[in-house]
Amino acid sequence: MTDQANSADPGAGSAIRVLLADDEEMIRHGVRLILRHADGIEVVAEAANGAGAVRLAAEHRPDVVLLDIRMPVLDGLAAVEPLVALDPAPQVVMLTTFGDEENVLRALRAGATGFLLKDEGPQELISAVRAAAAGDAVLSPGVTGTVVRRMLSGGAGAGAAAPDSRVAGLTDREREVLVMLGEGLSNSELGRRLGIGVGTVKSHVRSILGKTGCGSRVQAALLAHQAGLMG
Structure with missing residues (x-):
């Protein structure tokens, strides 16, 4: 076909x-x-x-x-x-x-x-x-x-910047959102926890992806673990 x-x-x-x-x-x-x-x-x-x-x-x-x-x-x-x-x-x-x-x-x-x-x-x-x-x-x-x-055991990959430096430019709120991505929360769950709308959540996620060079929220979630943000 x-x-x-x-x-x-x-x-x-x-x-x-x-x-x-x-x-x-x-x-x-x-x-x-x-x-x-x-x-x-x-x-x-x-x-x-x-x-x-x-x-x-x-x-x-x-x-x-x-x-x-x-x-x-x-x-x-x-x-x-x-x-x-x-x-x-x-x-x-x-x-x-x-x-x-x-x-x-x-x-x-x-x-x-x-x-x-x-x-x-x-x-x-x-x-x-x-x-x-x-x-x-x-x-x-x-x-x-x-x-x-x-993916975590594989590290950041050849040629990639260190995880710490990739998250250095994030605001406090963006770091908070990144941690929640690392926890696997959906946009609606994240919005409820922070008391913000889904549209605002999506804006934060887009900003995080742009600043960290991640291609998807899955990559961002892994970066949160690699950068030691998960406690």
Whole structure:
């Protein structure tokens, strides 16, 4: 099956727009059926490889891209950076299996919002799409602990500035927000704890990402641990 754009639902202008990229047609079909029955979510396009995903994302401006890792022509790992470089950038969630841990680490470092196991249930998939659209990290609990430990043990990476220097320019409030990102709080949870609106939370997160050079809130959460801010 070739890449395709899907017909928009009438009156779904405020729906979360999703682009699905997977070279297995049965996977795309199953995910599409699940999301079709979820309120406020619309699959606007589908791609069979990473190159198609980048092209269709530039055309349809989805809010969320569900991106398989292993695909022909251009795999999901290579597609992450051009996807997150779009303006506005979609939230990229990798679709993976337990055997893809190393690739997931690479995707998170490239700026992916998180990852979702392909064997998760329908409600978990729907919740992940909504969380990603809200700017929250999406990390399947089955492998989160292992991935976080491996990323932390890997350090900042070759050529990266020391964690302490990367957080030195943050305001007190931004440091407070960064610690909460390290705790894994969503934007709504963070807003309730601080007594501020979600829009203000998102502004703080954007500022933190810009100042620290992090490509995603997942990277920012890891930086909070690397910089010794978690107590």
